[in-house]
Amino acid sequence: MKIVSFKICPFVQRVTALLEAKNIDYKLEFISLRDKPQWFLDISPNGQVPVLITDKGKALFESDAIVEYIEEAFPALQPELSLEDKATNRAWSYLASKNYLVQCSAQRSPNENVLMERSQKLGHAFDKIEKQLGDTPFFAGETISLVDLAWLTILHRADIIQRRSGYDFIGNRPKLKKWQKQLLATGLAEKSVAPDFEEAFSGFYLSDQTFLGRGCTVENCSFSEACATDACC
Ligand SMILES: N[C@@H](CCC(=O)N[C@@H](CS)C(=O)NCC(=O)O)C(=O)O
CATH class of the missing domain: 3.40.30.10 (Glutaredoxin)
Known part of the structure; x- marks a missing residue:
């Protein structure tokens, strides 16, 4: 295919x-x-x-x-799911995919105010999933599911932004942070993109046309409200 x-x-x-x-x-x-x-x-x-x-x-x-x-x-990631569980998974996956463009626009924010506004919007989705996450490594237990993969792209991008600009989209949401770490540790984020993905992504979202690209580094990030980590603020 x-x-x-x-x-x-x-x-x-x-x-x-x-x-x-x-x-x-x-x-x-x-x-x-x-x-x-x-x-x-x-x-x-x-x-x-x-x-x-x-x-x-x-x-x-x-x-x-x-x-x-x-x-x-192809063989299902989670065989034998009930219809209710399938519908629930679709809904939590949808919460991710309907926020892909919200994240893209937040990453492209031209100035601090716009970044705060757009981050807040993404933050509403993060709050919902933070409440839903349990203590298992993946969304619905010990194995990866469609919900994990729908959120992987958002969490992958948030990781690149944090490493390269110092800005933390996830903030003080410990379950989401743990889930991000777990998902990135699977290696699926790298495997699912081109070898030069990070360069291409950063070239677009961390260019001198974006607020994140221009100013927010770990050393000089001036965010006060949205940045929840000591490393950034
Ligand atoms: N609802 C679509 C959205 C896909 C989408 O927005 N793709 C973007 C690239 S990330 C695109 O092709 N944009 C070109 C255009 O809209 O003309 C899906 O889930 O597949």
């Missing part, structure tokens, strides 16, 4: 992380979103990545639908 991709797209990473978690072979084709090729527009009704092209040549779009297809077409 093939995934039509854009290097720093979180919706794509959610799909490739699932393929990696299931050890499924796939090819990647990167496209430019500024200059979308006609063959892509012909198979992608919404003009967006990811698109998965099955071995039979069928093009699937929308990451939610693609994830469901992969989960059903």
Whole structure:
């Protein structure tokens, strides 16, 4: 199968992380979103990545639908889930994916006020998941689930931002921090992106056009309210 991709797209990473978690072979084709090729527009009704092209040549779009297809077409990550548990998992995954663009826009904030405003929005989602997390390594127990993979992309990006700029999107949410560490330790974050992902991501989100790229370093970060770690503030 093939995934039509854009290097720093979180919706794509959610799909490739699932393929990696299931050890499924796939090819990647990167496209430019500024200059979308006609063959892509012909198979992608919404003009967006990811698109998965099955071995039979069928093009699937929308990451939610693609994830469901992969989960059903190959041995399930969590077999024998009840319908209620499946619906619950979908809902918690949806909370992640509907915040991908919130995180993207927060990372691109041009100034401190905008960053605070957008971080707060992301923080509402973080508060909800923090309350839901238990003491298990993964969201629903000892093994990785679709919910873990939906949140992996957000937590991966938050980790890169913190390491490179000093700004901590997660703040004082200990369960979320622990979960982030656990998910990153699986190696799926790196496996699900291109080798130069971190450079490409930082080039876009930590450039001199963004507030995070211009100023917030561990040494000089001036945030007072949203930064909850001693290392940053
Ligand atoms: N709802 C879509 C969102 C995908 C999406 O927003 N992809 C972005 C890249 S991260 C894209 O292709 N943007 C190009 C465009 O909207 O023209 C999904 O879940 O697959």
